[in-house]
Amino acid sequence: MGIGVSIFLIAVGAILAFAVDAEVSGLDIAVVGFILIGAGVIGLLLTMFLWGPRRRSSVEQRAVYDDGAPGGRVVEERRRYDDGGGAPPPAI
Numbered sequence: 001m002g003i004g005v006s007i008f009l010i011a012v013g014a015i016l017a018f019a020v021d022a023e024v025s026g027l028d029i030a031v032v033g034f035i036l037i038g039a040g041v042i043g044l045l046l047t048m049f050l051w052g053p054r055r056r057s058s059v060e061q062r063a064v065y066d067d068g069a070p071g072g073r074v075v076e077e078r079r080r081y082d083d084g085g086g087a088p089p090p091a092i
Helices: 003-019 029-049
Strands: 056-065 073-082
Touching: 003 029
Parallel strands: none
Antiparallel strands: 056 073
16 A cells, blocks of 8 residues: 555545545444544555665765875765665675
């Protein structure tokens, strides 16, 4: 369930829980609305915390010295991206 579907469930649930005043025999529309709100909130939390951080990145910095220039210190930065699976690379 994505973020859009979760927000849609929350919106439909809120409409059913707070705005609709219809009666169906054996069914309380407000309870159905609150169930949809709960399902949307759970789906939103799962999407954000479990399936959200799919891309991991690490930054490796290494100092390279140039002997020719006085005080010539050059810093080189490399970024590596890991799109899933396995443990993240060790920090240096």
